[in-house]
Amino acid sequence: MSSTATRTGTAVEFRHVTKTFRQGKKEITALDDVTIDIPGGSIVGIIGFSGAGKSTLVRQINGLDVPDSGEILLDGENIVGYPERRLRGIRRNIGMIFQQFNLLSSRTVAGNIAYPLKLQGLGKAERTKRVAELLEFVGLADKGRSYPEQLSGGQKQRVGIARALATNPSLLLADEATSALDPTTTHEVLELLRKVNEEFGITIVVITHEMEVVRTIADAVVVMKQGRVVEQGSVYEVFSDPKTDTAANFVSTSLRNTPDLLEADELRTGTGRLFTVTMQEGAGFFHAVSEVERAGVSVNIVHGGVTTLQHHSFGRLTVRLTAHDAAGEAAVQHFHDSLTATTEIEEIR
Structure with missing residues (x-):
């Protein structure tokens, strides 16, 4: 614009x-x-x-x-x-964008966008130019002569955004x-x-x-x-x-990366021990997993997810660790203790 x-x-x-x-x-x-x-x-x-x-x-x-x-x-x-x-x-x-759009049903899309400009005293030629710019910007260049009732909810909100931007x-x-x-x-x-x-x-x-x-x-x-x-x-x-x-x-x-009560109940029906681990950069999770696997422990990721926000990765994973002998049980306990010192870990019992 x-x-x-x-x-x-x-x-x-x-x-x-x-x-x-x-x-x-x-x-x-x-x-x-x-x-x-x-x-x-x-x-x-x-x-x-x-x-x-x-x-x-x-x-x-x-x-x-x-x-x-x-x-x-x-x-x-x-x-x-x-x-x-x-x-x-x-x-x-200050521009305002509302939940229910607050468009004037008796005015066209172009008329709704032009309304605050008219209140400001802007001339007709300037209003027409500005409205055309805004319609193009919000992706509604072909809807200027339509009325709000002819638009979808998303289109109505785009008109609301265009109107909010009208006065710069x-x-x-x-x-x-x-x-x-x-x-x-x-x-x-x-x-x-x-x-x-x-x-x-x-x-x-x-x-x-x-x-x-x-x-x-x-x-x-x-x-x-x-x-x-x-x-x-x-x-x-x-x-x-x-x-x-x-x-x-x-x-x-x-995020939906932590089991809710029903999911946790279902997970408990399996064997082994369940841990939910907070995943942050440098948490040491995968090193700890490799150690328990070397001890013969079965490792299964049963819930969770990892995402990226503002160029950083984080998330939560729920893992099931199943030991098959005493050495495996000791490795599982070490998994818990070593991660507790560096990151958040919670056992689901």
């Missing part, structure tokens, strides 16, 4: 932000001392279950809600306490933008968002309850629970070594 210059997106910082609501006589803490750094030009996933405070957090960024305390800095500028007039100017630099924002907020889409379409939309980030340097904050979304697109992840940030770090750090039960639960839904 020729009218969009590559640049560094807006940096977002939360500093000890707290927000409470009244629900009858009860006070609900939606954000509890939240501190987050979102570097300019990055893609950061904010993940949590319903009620974690994710949507409330988004409303603080675009000034639609005001925290009780704390600071919210956009490129180092604290926007808390700004009058509505100044916030309107800031919002023009430096920050995009995607609030559950793929929750209404099937897995294949979700992947296509996420790849489009990655393209937006890479080509234009726009910061993207992805609000989601799906760890697979974070795994696919994000540089870093913030895990929230009941209004608090319980864990944050690079995607690789959180996926390969989650520090909290909340993060570990989310990771397991994406």
Whole structure:
């Protein structure tokens, strides 16, 4: 898109932000001392279950809600306490992508994309040119005259992305933008968002309850629970070594590399001893396996997987070790003890 210059997106910082609501006589803490750094030009996933405070957090960024305390800095500028007039100017630099698309059914695809440009007072010729650029960028060059009801869910979300980009924002907020889409379409939309980030340097904050979304697109992840940030770090750090039960639960839904209760019960019906080993670079797993095999122990990988994120490999493998004599039993115990000293290993009993 020729009218969009590559640049560094807006940096977002939360500093000890707290927000409470009244629900009858009860006070609900939606954000509890939240501190987050979102570097300019990055893609950061904010993940949590319903009620974690994710949507409330988004409303603080675009000034639609005001925290009780704390600071919210956009490129180092604290926007808390700004009058509505100044916030309107800031919002023009922020694009929003919604779960339910929020398209105007009475307008064509081109009309939906042009709408924010019309509100800005851009002339018709400039609007037409910009809309054509955006339609080409999102892969809908032939859909300008179509109406939303004639589009698939994925196409509607592409229109939503084009509309969000219309005003050349430096920050995009995607609030559950793929929750209404099937897995294949979700992947296509996420790849489009990655393209937006890479080509234009726009910061993207992805609000989601799906760890697979974070795994696919994000540089870093913030895990929230009941209004608090319980864990944050690079995607690789959180996926390969989650520090909290909340993060570990989310990771397991994406990777599926650890047996669940039913799978573990089924695996226990076999002979031998079962171990689930965390696989990280330099863990020494294959050296330990070769040692037990030399002792005559049967080794079978029965569950798990290894993946690559941010140029690092990690995963979890469940292995069945079956010893056939006392020497083999000693080798299996040594396998457990030697790996325990260098990496995470858990026996399934």
